[in-house]
Amino acid sequence: MFKAQYKSRSPYESWSTLGIYNSEANAIASAMQKKKRGALMVRVVDKRSAVVFVY
Known part of the structure; x- marks a missing residue:
């Protein structure tokens, strides 16, 4: 299980x-799509809350 997360306006929020995915690749693809649409920061975390991807 992987969660795609984002911050839209401020690094302090x-x-x-964004969603919960079974595959790391799907979570990263979703996060990158959100980043292209204007999110300030995106990340993907696994089920133990370890950060897998940050952009």
């Missing part, structure tokens, strides 16, 4: 969850 809390992370919002």
